[in-house]
Amino acid sequence: MRRLQAQCPWKREQTHRSLARYLLEETYETLEAIDEGDLEHLREELGDLLLQVYFHAVLAEQEGAFTIDDVAREVTAKMVRRNPHVFGDAPMPPDAASVDALWQSIKVQDKPRRSPTDGLPPALPALLYAAKAVERGVAAPEEPRDLGERLLALVAEGVAEGVDPEQALRDAVRRHG
Numbered sequence: 001m002r003r004l005q006a007q008c009p010w011k012r013e014q015t016h017r018s019l020a021r022y023l024l025e026e027t028y029e030t031l032e033a034i035d036e037g038d039l040e041h042l043r044e045e046l047g048d049l050l051l052q053v054y055f056h057a058v059l060a061e062q063e064g065a066f067t068i069d070d071v072a073r074e075v076t077a078k079m080v081r082r083n084p085h086v087f088g089d090a091p092m093p094p095d096a097a098s099v100d101a102l103w104q105s106i107k108v109q110d111k112p113r114r115s116p117t118d119g120l121p122p123a124l125p126a127l128l129y130a131a132k133a134v135e136r137g138v139a140a141p142e143e144p145r146d147l148g149e150r151l152l153a154l155v156a157e158g159v160a161e162g163v164d165p166e167q168a169l170r171d172a173v174r175r176h177g
Contacts, residue, residue, distance in 0.1 A: 001054040130155040
């Protein structure tokens with residue numbers, strides 16, 4: 001990636017901001033491969049997504065901000081910190097829900113929140129944003145008055161049932177599309 005960025009005129013002109021759209025595009029193409037259950041396509045798209053990570057890391061390295069090794073060290077430290085039942089002496093949680101609860105409690109210690117939506121990227125797709133907010137404690141209205149409140153109530157219903165509303169809707173559209 002360093003060589004490509006140094007020798008290719010197009011790549012030389014790129015910035016984190018100009019590359020953002022490609023990161024998003026590759027993310028959605030990766031999701032499409034997952035939805036299709038096509039592992040060959042998934043392998044390709046994961047490679048494209050990884051390329052975006054490397055490209056951003058090279059740009060950051062040139063700015064003197066961080067390197068790809070810094071990125072790897074940070075994610076490794078986070079995984080160790082947030083999985084004390086695997087890498088530490090914490091007892092093994094009895095099930096996946098307990099592991100998720102442990103993860104979330106450690107995450108809140110890492111990044112305290114002032115509100116349930118604090119730290120949620122506003123650019124998340126609306127359904128995913130709503131689901132994350134509900135998981136963090138946003139309450140659905142008891143008597144929804146408009147479409148947005150009805151949607152929020154449905155999201156809350158899905159979360160309470162352990163259903164990912166984003167994936168449920170995507171699957172429904174595929175079934176009826």
